[in-house]
Amino acid sequence: MATTKLLVDIHTHVYLPRYANMLRARSSVPKIMTTTIDGKEQDRLLILDHEPSGGRPVGPQYWDRDQKLVFMDQHGIDVSVVSTANPWLDFLPASQAHSLALELNTDLEQYCSTGPNVTSSSIKRLYGFGLLPLVPEITTASLLEAVKQISDFPHLKGLIMGTRGVGKGLDDEALDPVWAAIEAAGLVVFLHPHYGVDGKAWGGKDNGHVLPLALGFPFETTTAATRLILSGVFDRFPKLRLLLAHSGGALPQLSSRLASCIDHDPVVASRLKHDARFYVGKLYLDAVAYGPEELGFVSEILSRANRYESGSLSTEPADRKLGSKRVLFGTDHPFFPPLSSTQKWKSVVDNLDAIDSVQGWTEEDKSGVRGTNALALFNIS
Amino acid sequence: MATTKLLVDIHTHVYLPRYANMLRARSSVPKIMTTTIDGKEQDRLLILDHEPSGGRPVGPQYWDRDQKLVFMDQHGIDVSVVSTANPWLDFLPASQAHSLALELNTDLEQYCSTGPNVTSSSIKRLYGFGLLPLVPEITTASLLEAVKQISDFPHLKGLIMGTRGVGKGLDDEALDPVWAAIEAAGLVVFLHPHYGVDGKAWGGKDNGHVLPLALGFPFETTTAATRLILSGVFDRFPKLRLLLAHSGGALPQLSSRLASCIDHDPVVASRLKHDARFYVGKLYLDAVAYGPEELGFVSEILSRANRYESGSLSTEPADRKLGSKRVLFGTDHPFFPPLSSTQKWKSVVDNLDAIDSVQGWTEEDKSGVRGTNALALFNIS
Numbered sequence: 001m002a003t004t005k006l007l008v009d010i011h012t013h014v015y016l017p018r019y020a021n022m023l024r025a026r027s028s029v030p031k032i033m034t035t036t037i038d039g040k041e042q043d044r045l046l047i048l049d050h051e052p053s054g055g056r057p058v059g060p061q062y063w064d065r066d067q068k069l070v071f072m073d074q075h076g077i078d079v080s081v082v083s084t085a086n087p088w089l090d091f092l093p094a095s096q097a098h099s100l101a102l103e104l105n106t107d108l109e110q111y112c113s114t115g116p117n118v119t120s121s122s123i124k125r126l127y128g129f130g131l132l133p134l135v136p137e138i139t140t141a142s143l144l145e146a147v148k149q150i151s152d153f154p155h156l157k158g159l160i161m162g163t164r165g166v167g168k169g170l171d172d173e174a175l176d177p178v179w180a181a182i183e184a185a186g187l188v189v190f191l192h193p194h195y196g197v198d199g200k201a202w203g204g205k206d207n208g209h210v211l212p213l214a215l216g217f218p219f220e221t222t223t224a225a226t227r228l229i230l231s232g233v234f235d236r237f238p239k240l241r242l243l244l245a246h247s248g249g250a251l252p253q254l255s256s257r258l259a260s261c262i263d264h265d266p267v268v269a270s271r272l273k274h275d276a277r278f279y280v281g282k283l284y285l286d287a288v289a290y291g292p293e294e295l296g297f298v299s300e301i302l303s304r305a306n307r308y309e310s311g312s313l314s315t316e317p318a319d320r321k322l323g324s325k326r327v328l329f330g331t332d333h334p335f336f337p338p339l340s341s342t343q344k345w346k347s348v349v350d351n352l353d354a355i356d357s358v359q360g361w362t363e364e365d366k367s368g369v370r371g372t373n374a375l376a377l378f379n380i381s
Numbered sequence: 382m383a384t385t386k387l388l389v390d391i392h393t394h395v396y397l398p399r400y401a402n403m404l405r406a407r408s409s410v411p412k413i414m415t416t417t418i419d420g421k422e423q424d425r426l427l428i429l430d431h432e433p434s435g436g437r438p439v440g441p442q443y444w445d446r447d448q449k450l451v452f453m454d455q456h457g458i459d460v461s462v463v464s465t466a467n468p469w470l471d472f473l474p475a476s477q478a479h480s481l482a483l484e485l486n487t488d489l490e491q492y493c494s495t496g497p498n499v500t501s502s503s504i505k506r507l508y509g510f511g512l513l514p515l516v517p518e519i520t521t522a523s524l525l526e527a528v529k530q531i532s533d534f535p536h537l538k539g540l541i542m543g544t545r546g547v548g549k550g551l552d553d554e555a556l557d558p559v560w561a562a563i564e565a566a567g568l569v570v571f572l573h574p575h576y577g578v579d580g581k582a583w584g585g586k587d588n589g590h591v592l593p594l595a596l597g598f599p600f601e602t603t604t605a606a607t608r609l610i611l612s613g614v615f616d617r618f619p620k621l622r623l624l625l626a627h628s629g630g631a632l633p634q635l636s637s638r639l640a641s642c643i644d645h646d647p648v649v650a651s652r653l654k655h656d657a658r659f660y661v662g663k664l665y666l667d668a669v670a671y672g673p674e675e676l677g678f679v680s681e682i683l684s685r686a687n688r689y690e691s692g693s694l695s696t697e698p699a700d701r702k703l704g705s706k707r708v709l710f711g712t713d714h715p716f717f718p719p720l721s722s723t724q725k726w727k728s729v730v731d732n733l734d735a736i737d738s739v740q741g742w743t744e745e746d747k748s749g750v751r752g753t754n755a756l757a758l759f760n761i762s
Contacts (some may be wrong), residue, residue: 200579203608213642219631227586227592244640249631249634257670259671290641291658348642350641
């Protein structure tokens, strides 16, 4: 198959068996617990305190590689770049996080390397994002050891991380050596939410998981990326490649407001080299937005980096084709399963339909978003 | 002047003298305090506990009607629909909130009615959004009395409200009689943020007001509007006209994600009459977004109501022209003043330039966003 036709899923999660077993052995959140519902035993995953609806049902699709491949085949997905799902190692003491990060990265490399190839191709069907032991009191040496390990594994193409860093968020200067090492290794950072915002914002009504998932997750990603921009990380590490989950959350829509607020605040107005929209335009976004207008829009936002580079006189209109090069298909599997059994998952079909329906993207742009952008970003060939 | 050329500012605030005097007399937040900075006395406004940078400087532009008119003249603004700035009456006991609401609505009617007319026109230069005593322990009768008062004042065209309702948020069924009265009176509800999200999200760095203003404000508006949708308010009151501050915050970009999360959650999947994007498409949004791509995008989102109406078979592409009818120019004056003295305010120029630069809007659409949409929405002629 020509690589221009490959469908590549860059937002797809796993709880590796070692990780799932650890969750099963825990008595506090995060944990996997077995409950009996309507006389049937069911594993349920609780990843946050006070989680609505008693957590969510989980099964082999969360840890079994064969199930991942079945899902991929069902949806015509040729290649998946798999990442551990939240909350990663956030809740563990430093020593345990250190050893488990190295073990999970080794497990994930094996998960990928021993898996199948794309038919008649040297390309594997599974690649991975490793993880770092990003917890309080971890040493920089430990973090750098994990970066080195990931960069040495041929099938790990980046690393997934949450928003807490080593306890003070990602705008913590203590992380500068880590960003430097990631940048030097050419690894992609996949920034993914977990905590959302303070649950009091959701009020007293039972709306299931809708508010924390639909709003809390994107708010968290938006906040973390904005704090990164404000901290000057992208001025210090201009080649750092950051991929934001869920199409960047709310950051694209709020990016001109962010630039204006920076302009109007004496504390930060002179801090950064460029307008905030320059940095936003240098990001990569997954295409997990569920609507064509949303995808068309983020591709406009991603095309504005030149206009907002310091000293630029460009007044070029936004260019969806240009911006589409930084947008990459994803499914969020095994989350968002259909409520009733269907051949294909609605969440996946919606995201594929959205790509297909974007006004202003050519067939080549759409093929890029479906797969070739990812192959280029992760240097997969 | 032809009304098609009028520039109408629907997002512009005042602390009426009665309100400013109350803030000045207070010893706890919100308050106006006089401090000496570099040997000069300066009034500073504190509206939130732990506000960064010791609050913000305030002066006559916050309360003096002549200053509002000077600002309008400087920027070619013909008509302003003025609203009390946050935090309104949220912090007052019910009895005081009740009487002050009625007094402030009377003051605002006078502020508008005794002001000038647009040259050679019956149109006034000042109209207003009244306010309700939305505080815990207020009676429904008190709220309905204020709705009646506002609807009887000829120059008050709607009411501004925050997100707390009578203490439990806007998805509280206790507000149903209020929505019913507002809908029956044909008043526009201007939903505006104040609290943002829990400040811990912003981390430990000093970024001035950037994070709470650029992100916290839109997050709060997005959450409140989403909770309103989920509560079925728009199914019960389909003619309720809701105008969201700051171009709807993050709701447009997250609207398909919201629809997908609802579809996939057994708690809410069957609750509403329509797809969430139907309700989003029925909103009105101000044009306070600071960028042309953002405005073009929200006009696409606003054009999708038909596509997402229950039973619709429409597959029409988004129509920026159609959606533009629900977008209305605003300045956020007297907030976002320039850091150094300029003839025109950058925040205003940016928003006007953004309207002018939207791809896919005709000159007529742009005139609509600048003024004629507002004249129609508020029935001003």
